Amino acid sequence: MTTTTPGAHAPLSFWGATGLVAAREITSQVRTKSFVVSTAILLVAVLASVVVGGLLAGRDPDPVPVAATPEVAGALAAVAEGSPLEPVEVADEDAARAAVRDGSVDAAIVPDATGASPLGIRILSLDSQPSDVVAAFTVAPPVDLLEPQTSGDGMRYLVSALFGAVFMMSAIGFGATIANNTIVEKQTRTVEILLAAVPARALLAGKILGNSALALGQTAAVAAVSVIGLMATGQDDLLSLLGAPLLWFILFFIVGFVLLAAIFAASASLVSRIEDSGSVLMPAMMLTMLPYFIVILFPENRLVMVVASYFPFSAPVAMPVRLFTGDAAWWEPLVSLAVLAVSATAAIAVAARIYRRSLLNVGPRVRLREALAAGRV
Structure with a gap:
């Protein structure tokens, strides 16, 4: 016969702990005035740009x-x-x-x-x-x-810039949030309390899951406001130009953000002070900005776009752009998404190892080689 100590609680499962951390990440963000205000400003700016564009398009057209x-x-x-x-x-x-x-x-x-x-x-x-x-x-x-093209140069550039900017801003914004929270928790020794309640892997998974939900939610809100603005100003015909590429972009966005979020979290765990974060986060920042600059600088270079659509860090933007321009076969996004998913899974595994071995090392920066060494802290 087994007995239970009064007041004792059964240990949390991995997914239970992950859910608690994710909920904490979400609630702590949505309750901050800066997040609410910045999101509101973003949505108003998007709506205003769509409405103004529609009004200008309806003014005294040229012959x-x-x-x-x-x-x-x-x-x-x-x-x-x-x-x-x-x-x-x-x-x-x-x-x-x-x-x-x-x-x-x-x-x-x-x-x-x-x-x-x-x-x-x-x-x-x-x-x-x-x-x-x-x-x-x-x-x-x-x-x-007479000279059919899949899409005009102007529309191709606009869609490329839109996909690239949305992905870059969301990944940098919420990736920086993950990094900042990780460093602050180390600097204030809050992480020691957290690790006493949940394992390091669940802490990492919860941060990634919570911020991924926030990033996807904010992006979905931007898309919804854009659709409402286009329909309200009589520009709903433009929505038919996106169609499937937009749906693929959402799928690639989710997996691509998880990949980058894992890198941001692992990189931030190597340092204990905000002042030291610049050097460790720079590679993650560069990888986040990579897809935007590729689709802006090389939209007409087919070789570059094909390679970029299979490279995990640029695929979330390059492949949807190629789908929009009609340059990708039906099977290519499936293969690209599979490569991205495998890469994200591998990144999470490596990030979990670095995260687990670095969180309790307060003081000088932890070397990446030390964090990847065999054994556990």
Whole structure:
């Protein structure tokens, strides 16, 4: 027969301890005024930029020159009234194509010989959908692209910058929070109390899990505000341009953040003072900024983008960008995500070893070789 000492509690399981640490990380952050204010400012700024962009887009549009052959000039003149379209009559379809290619017109209207168009006309454009021209018709005519591209250079750059900036700011912000909390707990000896209640692995896992939830939540809030702003200002058609790449970005964001969070936590555990954190956190900072600069500086370099989409630290941004531009096969994001997941698992295992052996070493900086040495503290 076993007896239980009055007032004694059963030891926490690993996941129970991890959940407690994660909850502590989340509540301590959301209760701070700085987190609430910074998040509110971020959301207001995102909403304002979307709304202002929509308002500017709706102001007095510039004339849109559109070429038309004699057979369809009358149809174009009818729809051009009250719209920004500016008809330009050309001799024939060859002349219309030449005008589109040399940039003298934004699009051209020509007869439809295939019978596929209910209006009996087709729209010719160079490399993108001419939304102003299509919107002028009650029934949208078919559009032929003379030099089709998956996406325009401007939209490619915008999406690349957006994915890269969101990932970089979230990873740096919450990674720095993990590092700062770890160092403060060592400096104030709070970690000794924590380790008396939970194992080091659960402490590390809880910090990663809690801050990952915060980072994902903040990013989801930014996405939701952006969607609301786009729909409220009549720009919801832009959402269809993202689609699957945005969903892939969320998946890559989650796994990629866990990878970097483990590195931030392990790096911070090597020092005992905030003043000494610069040198140990610099590699983590550089790895966090890497994907942003790759997609901004090398968007047209296919070799660089392909390599970056499989390199674990740049894949969370490079692969979704390649999916957006149509440069990746259907199986590539699956392989890239698998490589990233394996890398994150390995990083957590190494980080746990460093974290466990460094937390109780207060004083001079712990050398990485010492932290990775065999045995336990």
